[in-house]
Amino acid sequence: MKLFWFETYKTFSRWRTYISFGFIALIVILTEVVMKLSANEILYRMMRSFEKDFLIFGNVLNGWFITAFIMNSLHIHIPFLITLVAGDIVSSEATSGTVRFLLTRPPSRSKIITAKYLTTLFYTTGLVIFLALICVSLGLILFGSGDLIMNYQARFRIVFIPETEVPLRMLLAFTAAVWSMTVVASLAFLFSTVAENSIGPIIGTMAVVIVFLVIGNFPFDFFRMLSPYLFTTYMIFWQRFLDDPISWEEIARSATILGLHSIGLFLIAFAAFNRKDIKS
Amino acid sequence: MENLSPEIVLRTKGLSKKFGKRWAVKDLNIEVHRGDVFSFLGPNGAGKSTTIRMILTLLRPTAGSIEIFGKDLQKNRSTVLSRVCGIVEKPDFYLYLSAYENLKILGSMTRSVRRDEIMESLDVVGLKSRVFEKVRTFSHGMKQRLGIAQALLTKPELVILDEPTTGLDPQGMKEVRELIKKLARERQMTIFLSSHLLSEVELVSTRMAVINQGELVTQGAVSELLDREAMEYSMEVSPLEPAVELIRRLSWVELLSSENSCIEVRIEPGRAPELNKILITNDMEVSSFYPHRTLEDFFLKVTKGTSEI
Numbered sequence: 155m156k157l158f159w160f161e162t163y164k165t166f167s168r169w170r171t172y173i174s175f176g177f178i179a180l181i182v183i184l185t186e187v188v189m190k191l192s193a194n195e196i197l198y199r200m201m202r203s204f205e206k207d208f209l210i211f212g213n214v215l216n217g218w219f220i221t222a223f224i225m226n227s228l229h230i231h232i233p234f235l236i237t238l239v240a241g242d243i244v245s246s247e248a249t250s251g252t253v254r255f256l257l258t259r260p261p262s263r264s265k266i267i268t269a270k271y272l273t274t275l276f277y278t279t280g281l282v283i284f285l286a287l288i289c290v291s292l293g294l295i296l297f298g299s300g301d302l303i304m305n306y307q308a309r310f311r312i313v314f315i316p317e318t319e320v321p322l323r324m325l326l327a328f329t330a331a332v333w334s335m336t337v338v339a340s341l342a343f344l345f346s347t348v349a350e351n352s353i354g355p356i357i358g359t360m361a362v363v364i365v366f367l368v369i370g371n372f373p374f375d376f377f378r379m380l381s382p383y384l385f386t387t388y389m390i391f392w393q394r395f396l397d398d399p400i401s402w403e404e405i406a407r408s409a410t411i412l413g414l415h416s417i418g419l420f421l422i423a424f425a426a427f428n429r430k431d432i433k434s
Numbered sequence: 435m436e437n438l439s440p441e442i443v444l445r446t447k448g449l450s451k452k453f454g455k456r457w458a459v460k461d462l463n464i465e466v467h468r469g470d471v472f473s474f475l476g477p478n479g480a481g482k483s484t485t486i487r488m489i490l491t492l493l494r495p496t497a498g499s500i501e502i503f504g505k506d507l508q509k510n511r512s513t514v515l516s517r518v519c520g521i522v523e524k525p526d527f528y529l530y531l532s533a534y535e536n537l538k539i540l541g542s543m544t545r546s547v548r549r550d551e552i553m554e555s556l557d558v559v560g561l562k563s564r565v566f567e568k569v570r571t572f573s574h575g576m577k578q579r580l581g582i583a584q585a586l587l588t589k590p591e592l593v594i595l596d597e598p599t600t601g602l603d604p605q606g607m608k609e610v611r612e613l614i615k616k617l618a619r620e621r622q623m624t625i626f627l628s629s630h631l632l633s634e635v636e637l638v639s640t641r642m643a644v645i646n647q648g649e650l651v652t653q654g655a656v657s658e659l660l661d662r663e664a665m666e667y668s669m670e671v672s673p674l675e676p677a678v679e680l681i682r683r684l685s686w687v688e689l690l691s692s693e694n695s696c697i698e699v700r701i702e703p704g705r706a707p708e709l710n711k712i713l714i715t716n717d718m719e720v721s722s723f724y725p726h727r728t729l730e731d732f733f734l735k736v737t738k739g740t741s742e743i
Contacts, residue, residue: 156542157543160539160542163535164531167528167530167531167535168530169530250528250529251523251524251526252526252527252528254490254522254523254526255521255525255526255527255584256543257490257491257492258490258491258519258520258522259515259540259543259544260511260513260515260516260543260544261512261543262511262512429494431492431494432487432492433487
C-alpha cells in the first residue's frame with residue numbers, strides 16, 4: 155500500500171500526467187460547444203434517415219446522446235492518452251537512473267512492479283471517470299436530459315432507452331470502457347517494462363492498437379477471420395450496455411477475453427521485470 | 435575466549451558475471467570487514483560497477499554467491515538490503531520532486547522516516563537550506579551530497595558507493611572524501627567504494643582490493659599491500675659521504691644515487707625505519723626521509739601496466 159501511494163504521488167507530481175486530463179477537457183468542451191452551436195444541423199442529419207418511419211418527439215439531442223457520441227469518437231484518443239503514463243511509468247525510471255535507487259531498496263521487484271501496475275490502472279480509471287464526468291455534466295448542462303436514441307447503422311438497428319434507465323446504462327458503459335482501456339494500459343505497461351525510454355512504449359502501443367483496429371475493420375474475409383483474435387475487436391463492448399436487449403452473453407465473453415489479455419500482459423511484464431538486469 | 439578475527443560484513447564467493455561470451459567478473463572472492471573503508475580499485479571496464487550491481491541485486495550473478503552480514507543475499511534480500519545503502523554510478527533522483535520529497539520516498543522504502551530525521555541528514559551534508567527546492571535545480575555535487583544524505587537517513591551499516599567523486603570539482607571531491615571518512619569514524623559505518631582514482635583510495639581507505647579484467651589481482655590492508663614490495667626512498671642526510679659509506683655496507687639497502695646531501699635508496703620491505711635508526715645512531719642528521727612509492731606505482735605494477743589510468 156505504501157509503495158502504491160509513492161507511485162501515485164510520483165505520477166501525479168509530474169505535469170505530463172495532466173496533459174491527458176487537459177486534452178480530454180479541451181476536446182469535450184470544444185465538441186459540446188460546437189454541437190450546441192450546430193444543434194439544428196446535427197438534429198436534421200440525425201433524423202433524416204428515420205423521420206419518415208418514426209414519430210419522434212422530445213429532447214433527442216440531449217446530454218446522454220452527446221456523451222455516447224463522444225465515447226464513440228474517442229477510441230483512438232483515449233488509448234493514446236493512457237500510454238502517456240502507462241508507457242512511461244517503468245521506463246522513465248530507467249531513463250532517469252532512479253531505477254538504481256528503487257531496486258536497491260528492501261521491497262522486492264515483485265512488489266514494486268505490482269505497485270506500478272496498480273498505479274497505472276488507477277490513472278486509467280481516473281482518466282475514464284474524468285471523461286465520463288465532464289461529458290455527462292457538460293452535456294446535461296448544455297443539452298439537458300432525455301431518452302437516449304442510439305442508431306447502430308452497421309446492424310440496421312435503432313435503440314430507444316428511456317431517460318430513467320440511461321444513467322445506470324451509462325455507468326455500466328463507462329465501467330466497461332475502463333475495463334477495455336485496462337488492456338491498452340497493460341500493453342503499454344509491458345512495453346514500458348522492457349524498454350529503456352518512454353517513446354518506444356508509447357509508439358509501440360499505439361502501433362499495435364491502430365494496426366489491430368485497421369485489420370479488424372477491413373471488409374475482407376481474411377481479416378474477418380483474424381478479427382476474433384484481436385483484442386481491439388472486443389474493446390467497444392461498452393456499446394452493448396446501450397443496446398436493447400442487453401446481450402449479457404456477449405458482454406461476459408468480451409469482458410473475459412479482455413480481462414485475460416490484461417492479466418496475461420501484466421504477468422509477462424512481471425516476469426520480465428523480475429529477471430531484468432539493470433545495466434543503465 | 436575472545437574472538438579476535440574481524441567480523442566479515444561482505445563476502446563474495448566465486449562471484450562471476452557473463453555478458454554474452456565475455457566474462458565481466460570472474461571468480462571474484464573479496465572480504466570486507468566491519469569498520470573498513472574498503473576501496474575497490476580497478477581501471478575503467480575492470481568489472482567494478484558490475485560487481486557493485488550484483489551486490490545491490492541490480493544484476494543477477496552468472497555464478498557464485500554474495501553474503502552480507504553473514505546471510506546469503508539471494509535468500510535474504512529484503513532483510514539484508516534494509517541494512518545497506520548503495521549509490522551506483524551517480525545519484526539520480528526524481529528531478530520533479532524536492533529534496534525532502536525524494537528523501538521521504540526513498541527513505542520510507544527502507545523504514546518509516548520522520549521529518550526531523552530528513553532535516554538532520556540534509557543538515558549533515560549542507561543542504562538544509564535547499565530542502566524544499568526541486569532537485570532539477572541542484573548541481574551534480576549537490577546531488578552527490580543528497581545521495582549521501584539518503585544513505586545517512588536509513589542508518590545503514592554498510593554503504594556502497596560507486597565512484598562517488600566522479601564528475602565533481604576538486605572542492606566537491608574533497609567534501610565527499612571528508613564525508614566518507616566522517617561516516618566511517620563517527621557513525622561506525624562500513625564503507626565499500628569503487629574508484630579508479632588512486633589518490634582517492636590512498637586518502638580514505640583502510641583496506642582495498644584490486645580488480646583487473648574481471649579478476650581479483652590482490653586485496654588487503656592498504657598499508658600492508660604498499661609495504662609488501664621493496665620501495666624507493668629519498669632522504670636528506672648530513673654529512674653525506676659517511677652516510678653513503680654506511681649505506682653501502684648494508685646488504686638490504688641498494689644505493690641508487692647521492693648528490694647535494696640527497697640520497698636515493700631502494701630498501702627491503704618493512705626495513706625503512708631500521709635504516710633511519712642506523713643513520714641517527716651513527717650521529718648523522720636526517721632532515722627528511724620519504725618514500726617514492728605511490729599507490730599508482732603499486733597499481734600499475736599489480737595490473738602489469740594494463741591500466742589506462
